[in-house]
Amino acid sequence: MKDFRSKQLRVVNLGLEVFADELKNQNVPVTHVRWRPPAGGKPRLLEILEKLEELDG
Amino acid sequence: MPLARLVLPLFYQDSVKLMRLAREIGKKKGVSEVAALMGTPANREILLHAGLAGDGEVDAGPNDLVLAVEAETQETACEAIEEAKAFLTQARVTGGDSSDFSPSSLAGALAGAPESNLAMISVPGAYAAKEAMDALRSGLHVFLFSDNVSVDDEVALKREATRRDLLLMGPDCGTAYIAGAGLGFTNAVRPGRVGCIAASGTGLQAVASQLDALGEGVSHGIGVGGRDLSAEVGGLMTLHALDFLSSDPETEIVALISKPPDAEVLPEIEEALENFSKPHVVCFLGAENPDWAETLEDAGHAVAAILKGESYRPENFFAQAWLKEKIASLKPGGALDGGGVLGLFSGGTLAHESRLILEDLLGDASWNEEAGRHRILDLGDDRYTVGKPHPMIDPESRAEMVSQAAMDGDLGVVLFDVILGRGSSPDPAGPLARAITEAKEKGKSPAFVASVVGTADDPQDMDEQVRILEDAGVVVLPSNAQAARFAAALVKPELIENA
Known part of the structure; x- marks a missing residue:
């Protein structure tokens, strides 16, 4: 188990910024991602990008 | 009513931030409705249904922010839009510590x-x-x-x-x-x-x-x-x-x-x-x-x-000596006997637990939209939160439901939960207590029974939250299960008589 015993909890936050703020208030190191819907939120474009990513990966 | 609208292209903001903005702008004098939403198809639908889409379809995509304000005058609506825009633009410039590392993926x-x-x-x-x-x-x-x-x-x-x-x-x-x-x-x-x-x-x-x-x-x-x-x-x-x-x-x-x-x-x-x-x-x-x-x-x-190395046996709630006296003080002459219980919950599991307890004690308890004498509503359920904040985050819409419930002559008890902690409203009890006090001033009202989930170190002062509720005449029990049992005993005295 990649656990939290030997190392401190360190969080990447994607989405509601309030959650990053709450973690900072608890002195938990957190990186907040300035997330926005990929591909401009256009489902068809997103589908194409995901296919390309699969081919790539 | 006059309406002003603004689309900010490529201006993605998270839903909690937008909710807070809408709440702030909504407090402005003369403003009756505010929407601050990303232009997803579902949100555009909400705008349409709320009459905030103006004369037709809103031209915006999921990364475009739509602001819409309905107000008493066109001037007020436009001012409110400008305020919202200034708030958002400023938050973007000053948001976060400049030393914070804030990547985009x-x-x-x-x-x-x-x-x-x-x-x-x-x-x-x-x-x-x-x-x-x-x-x-x-x-x-x-x-x-x-x-x-x-x-x-x-x-x-x-x-x-x-x-x-x-x-x-x-x-x-x-x-x-x-x-x-x-x-x-x-x-x-x-x-x-x-x-x-x-x-x-x-x-x-x-x-x-x-x-x-x-x-x-x-x-x-x-x-x-x-x-x-x-x-x-x-x-x-x-x-x-x-x-x-x-x-x-x-x-x-x-x-x-x-x-x-x-x-x-x-x-x-x-x-x-x-x-x-x-x-x-x-x-x-x-x-x-x-x-x-x-x-x-x-x-x-x-x-x-x-x-502690001990064993635990739950006590019989209904056999407690204080209960009879407390209940008699709340309903002189058996005023609530046979009344219905309405549960207005913000916590899904607390709603579910209450329903199970009421079903067991009162014979039936219906769920959400189902009709029935005793009803439990999980107000955090998707059906109640379309276009609205969750009741744990914003207690106002639940407070309105409390006001409405107080006018229902068939109700014996309104049962609810108050959940404190990080992420919850800074004062969940306040708006509920105000609604209850107003209802009581109008005359006949049901009894109000609640429990509070929280700890002494929560950002809301737990003792103060309990006091606010008690000052409004709410009976606050130490747990959700006890609150449900107390509510049942208020409308069905045999539970105590037979204990």
Whole structure:
């Protein structure tokens, strides 16, 4: 188990910024991602990008 | 009524921020309706239904921010829009500490902070599974707050997580405690030796807060999502969390809290518990098994008792001497006998537990929209939150329902929960208490019964919140189960007479 015993909890936050703020208030190191819907939120474009990513990966 | 609207292209903001903005602008004099939404198809539909789309379709996409204000005059509406715009633009310029590293993707975040070990994901459901899978494949545990994740995606994510020996908490996970830190909606509980596995956020909040009040603390509180023990998901994360806690040196005892597992899943869970190396308490709300705790409160007490080397036997609530007197003082001449109970809940599991208790004691209790003498409404359910904030975040819409309920002559009792903690409203009791006081001033009103989930260290002052409710004439009981039983006793005196 990649656990939290030997190392401190360190969080990447994607989405509601309030959650990053709450973690900072608890002195938990957190990186907040300035997330926005990929591909401009256009489902068809997103589908194409995901296919390309699969081919790539 | 005059309407002003503005679309800010490519200006993505998260829903909580937008809700707060709408609330602030809504306070402005002369403003009657405010919408601040991203231009997704669902949100454009909401604007249309709310009459805020003007003379037709709003031309905006999911990354475009739509502001709409309806006000007494066109001037006020335009001013409000300008204020909202200024607020957002300013927040963008000054938002966050300039020294903060704020990348635009998970990959960017990991490049800058490679030691990260958990991803907290609360992006809209349509995008959540992909982000969660990317996080797992990068070796991160995942707390998946987002809802609207398909069950197929949930299974795929949980398989990936177990294969990689990682936790996938959720989806629709509201609460977790990891290594002493609270993720999502959590109460300030002390760190300790109790490991919790819970299918629901408010169930975990209630048990963790109660353990705190009993002097015990939480090692980890793992939220597994409401569908984990369904046949489709097969308890993948519950079983994995048991493994995790069995080898965790901080954890001395485990509490497992959920609705009952699907019949196909139960044998595997029972087998895992039989082979589990540490003491454990099971609370499957609604399951009938004398070895399991019947209520969330019983689960907390049972854990604390085991840790003290004692055994716990729940007392007969209705046989308590103070109860008869208290109830007589609330309903002179049996005023509430035979009345209905209406539950207005912000916590899903607390609503569910109350319904089970009322069904058992009063013979029936209907759920949400179903008609019935006694009804329990889970106001955090999707059907009540379309275009509106969750009642834990914003108590105003629930306060309105309390006002309406007070006018219903057939009601004996309004039963509700108040949930404190990080993420919750800074003053959840205030608006409810004001609505109740106003209702009482108008004359005949039902009795109001509540319980408060919280701890002494929560950002809201717990004692003060209880006092606000009590000053408004609310009877505040120490647990959700006791509040439901008290409500039942108010409308059915035989429960006490026969105790």
